[in-house]
Amino acid sequence: MTAIQAPQAVVPAPAEPQHDGGRRRRHPWVLWTALAVAAVVFVYPFVWLVSASLKPRPEVFDNALVPHHWAPENYATIWSAAPVLTWMVNSVIVAVAAAAAVTVSSAIVAFGFAYFRFPGRNVLFALVVGTMMLPGAVTMIPTYLIWNELGLAATQVPLWAANLFGSAFYIFLIRQFFLGVPRELFEAARVDGAGYWRLFWRIAVPLCKPALIVAFVFELRASWSDLLKPLIYLRDPALFTMPRGMKSILDQFGQAGESRWEVVLAGAVLTTVPMIIAFFLCQRYFVEGVATQGRKG
């Protein structure tokens, strides 16, 4: 994978002049119809989910867009049947810890690769990029044994603590932005007697905030959604994260349990809504982050 480009500016690369991919728009209505149909297909499951979660049990599967009868009590049911608030708080704590840990540590490592010229740099950086291909499933068991040995296997610590050591994708991403900082800024600060840490903390970090926010929101989403690690580590329902709690709600109320799908759906909405809010608050960063991924290819 060559053709690695550093962003020209410190902020996310500005949009290039618009073009239409080389075709004149002879049939604009075809384009707009296709896009509108696709948009409906992508949005409809959300609408269906929220709508069904507000229906009384006999009507859950009527596939009506607007409930014939409203049943907001589904949310009261789930609220009393499961410690939803505790799970939410757990998820927020774990996700924020995971995101903050990975952002700070990855930024430190990224600065090491971006600013310094030292023996072994290229080999080490290739190794960092290589670990992106390492499947998590391979290290899953020994990692569990480490936490078990430390007496932390049944706690939330394993859900975020490994993030303190940086993560390849974010190191790569943030380094790209650090490389875009004009070197004269660092040299001038060096002349004024600034140490390396000061270069990192006072110059590189403030200039590359967008990249750090991208890393933060990406990891926030990944950590919030994760089911596998909570399944492995968490035994006590009081420690469950929202997806792990959601799975137990499904087991209790879903097909293998009492078949009260309206409760399951209310749980699914509660699991999803915080991410939707986070998304609309930081939309630009989500999208810029993904777009940058492609450019590194």
Place this chain on the structure above:
Amino acid sequence: MSSRETRAAYGFLSPWIIGFLIFMAGPMVASLVLSLTDYDVLTSTDFVGAANYQQLLADPKVRTSLANTLIYTVLHVPLTMAVSLGLAMLLVRAGRRSAGFFRTVFYLPTITPKVAVGVLFLLLFNGQVGLINEVLGWVGINGPDWTSDGQWIKPGLVVMSAWSLGSTVIIYLAALQDVPRDLYEAAEMDGASPWARFRAVTVPMISGALFFTLIINTISSLQTFDEVYTAFFGSSNQQTYGNDAALFYVIYLFQQAFQFLHMGYASALAWLLFLIIVIITLLQVRLSRRFVYYESE
């Protein structure tokens, strides 16, 4: 290059180096060693040589889960890439402002936690009352039992997975927006048909992004867990349930390691997965040398 600077550089890199040794290199070696033992946490551990690997070759569940995973991957990756490219090509023609709106619409489902996706799958694809079969009914198609007929579970999951292809769309859109417009104009001047322009200009110019998404979608597809486990595996009232038609490789690995505590055997399973991923990735890299075009070379 002063040695002081080198020391400082390694200081910045130290979090990653420590993390690499503890959470990647160490566990890789440890799981290889474990795979040669009968470690099960509870009883004493013996070295069993290649016995786990022999067992794995004879285990029908390994074959089932591997086949399920490969079938899913072979269907999921091309579908995701083709639909994403189609949507991205629509977006690039829509102009920047509208593209921004639709891009958000297409990306939104990807931030939905996979547990919620698993729940949505069970309900939307339900054979009797699901929305999908209702829509199919409008055009006279009698839809299958997507969630219970073993033959239809994987195709159903593949269709559901297309809901979460927003990241790939954004990567392709960014790549398409970077294609110089004069290439299309030149091709049009030469009388190239739309299909010829697509083959001769679009595909080579975005081949880097195509290759990147092929690799990451394949690697993540081979490790599919969350949504499938949510929908088809779990326990209620002390009873565990599962479905062989939805037994994906990482689900089987998880069961062996953390439900049956066959950690030695599960480590062998993990290494087999690692080898499969390495081989498939290397094949894809070789293939890419034929068709990926790098501007910088």
